[in-house]
Amino acid sequence: MKFSIHTYGCQMNVRDSDAVAAMLIHAGYQQAVTEDDADLIIVNSCSVRGKAEDKALGKLGLLCATKRERPDRKIGVMGCMAQRLGEKIFTKVPLLDFSVGTRRCAAIPKLVARVLNGEKNIFEISDVEAQPDVPDSHNESGHCAFVTILLGCNRRCAYCIVPDVRGPELSRPAREILAEITELASQGIREVTLLGQSVMNYGLRNQVWEKDDPASTGGYHEPFTRLLEAVAAIPGICRIRFTSGHPSGCTDELVRAMSTLPQICHHLHLPFQAGSNRILKLMRRGYTREMYLDAINRLRTAMPDFSLTTDVIVGFPGESESDFEETRSLMEVANFDNAFIFKYSPRPGTPAAEMDDDVTEAEKMRRNQVLLADQDIRGQRNNEALIDTVQEVLVDGPSLRNTERWSGRTPGNKIAVFTPTATLRPGTLARIRIVRAAPQTLYGEILD
Numbered sequence: 514m515k516f517s518i519h520t521y522g523c524q525m526n527v528r529d530s531d532a533v534a535a536m537l538i539h540a541g542y543q544q545a546v547t548e549d550d551a552d553l554i555i556v557n558s559c560s561v562r563g564k565a566e567d568k569a570l571g572k573l574g575l576l577c578a579t580k581r582e583r584p585d586r587k588i589g590v591m592g593c594m595a596q597r598l599g600e601k602i603f604t605k606v607p608l609l610d611f612s613v614g615t616r617r618c619a620a621i622p623k624l625v626a627r628v629l630n631g632e633k634n635i636f637e638i639s640d641v642e643a644q645p646d647v648p649d650s651h652n653e654s655g656h657c658a659f660v661t662i663l664l665g666c667n668r669r670c671a672y673c674i675v676p677d678v679r680g681p682e683l684s685r686p687a688r689e690i691l692a693e694i695t696e697l698a699s700q701g702i703r704e705v706t707l708l709g710q711s712v713m714n715y716g717l718r719n720q721v722w723e724k725d726d727p728a729s730t731g732g733y734h735e736p737f738t739r740l741l742e743a744v745a746a747i748p749g750i751c752r753i754r755f756t757s758g759h760p761s762g763c764t765d766e767l768v769r770a771m772s773t774l775p776q777i778c779h780h781l782h783l784p785f786q787a788g789s790n791r792i793l794k795l796m797r798r799g800y801t802r803e804m805y806l807d808a809i810n811r812l813r814t815a816m817p818d819f820s821l822t823t824d825v826i827v828g829f830p831g832e833s834e835s836d837f838e839e840t841r842s843l844m845e846v847a848n849f850d851n852a853f854i855f856k857y858s859p860r861p862g863t864p865a866a867e868m869d870d871d872v873t874e875a876e877k878m879r880r881n882q883v884l885l886a887d888q889d890i891r892g893q894r895n896n897e898a899l900i901d902t903v904q905e906v907l908v909d910g911p912s913l914r915n916t917e918r919w920s921g922r923t924p925g926n927k928i929a930v931f932t933p934t935a936t937l938r939p940g941t942l943a944r945i946r947i948v949r950a951a952p953q954t955l956y957g958e959i960l961d
């Protein structure tokens with residue numbers, strides 16, 4: 514029995530898929546090399562925009578159609594869309610064998626066994642408030658791993674479906690996380706990315722540290738910075754990242770932890786979403802343009818080599834040309850290294866869905882193109898400024914495009930391409946001198 518998992522959406526989904534793969538392997542199933550080869554295919558779905566759901570539904574439709582030639586093939590769905598649609602998914606995709614919600618992925622091996630026993634259309638979608646089972650098994654190849662530290666989100670930004678599909682914020686106990694990372698380190702993982710929708714809120718809503726846990730040696734009091742310090746102390750872990758951030762979490766303690774613990778990469782993904790205070794307020798983001806800029810100024814002052822990436826939404830209800838120009842100018846002032854730009858998509862049940870989606874599709878497209886073009890110029894300029902600097906890269910191995918060249922990532926999370934030396938191994942840290950730059954890629958020569 515061979516399985517394959519097709520993942521849409523964010524790193525949270527990538528992590529969940531990885532855990533499910535590990536659990537299925539543990540239960541005796543094999544990972545298929547190609548999807549064609551698989552007897553069981555699971556689609557891990559995303560709900561963040563209408564398009565993401567259309568893609569997952571389209572994929573499920575195609576997969577279920579292959580059952581005509583392969584009647585024994587089993588198809589399942591998990592993730593945010595599965596959670597949102599509940600039982601309704603079987604009316605959209607009648608041949609689907611099972612559907613599993615966001616807080617129930619640990620149940621998948623059991624569901625697969627039932628499906629193999631002949632059951633159809635089974636689903637396990639609990640209330641998003643339910644206590645989740647958080648699997649700690651991993652199957653990552655390579656030297657980087659994702660570790661979920663915080664589930665769900667309490668922020669309720671007006672446009673966002675995440676609180677509905679991933680439930681309220683819940684932080685995992687620090688001990689559990691540290692044990693998981695210690696195990697990963699012993700298996701050769703060098704870089705961990707701590708995941709949470711609003712990751713800096715770690716430990717703010719529920720207790721994560723026990724009374725008899727060792728105290729912070731660096732004098733950290735906030736639960737998240739304490740966790741960063743404890744992860745940095747795990748032998749073998751040489752890089753720590755975390756995502757996604759929110760300006761309210763950029764406390765002085767966080768700035769101190771990032772700038773003094775050498776394992777923490779000087780990079781942050783800090784979505785700003787909009788540059789106009791009027792739109793930020795309608796979005797219920799909980800900060801102003803000025804507060805956002807203050808947060809990044811404090812980070813940059815402490816870390817001159819700091820790299821900043823972001824998410825932006827264009828065409829939120831009521832976004833005027835001048836609101837959009839404020840988004841444009843904020844991107845220049847903040848000088849992002851990379852930006853993911855999204856066209857607003859109304860999500861059922863969110864507060865913004867009640868508002869008039871009044872920016873036309875053509876105008877959303879135009880604003881998207883303008884920001885992309887600006888960001889291309891900015892990315893090129895920022896990367897050119899790195900020419901002749903020496904960057905440390907965590908070596909990934911042969912690059913996808915040209916296998917004679919290898920790639921790795923800088924602490925700023927930029928992809929760097931270089932010609933490997935004969936003794937170079939994936940998973941090591943190497944120093945390269947940057948010789949050429951493109952908007953999203955650096956090219957370098959290896960120094961050691």
Ligand code: 5AD
Pocket residue numbers: 561562672673674784786824825826855856857858859860
């Ligand atoms: N429409 C468009 N983009 C959205 N995002 C979240 N919700 C929506 C929506 N309804 C974007 C935000 C978020 C990223 C993951 O997706 O920019 O940071």
Ligand code: SF4
Pocket residue numbers: 521522523524525526558559560561592593674675678679
């Ligand atoms: Fe998509 Fe958001 Fe779910 Fe991630 S959390 S998979 S981005 S809907």
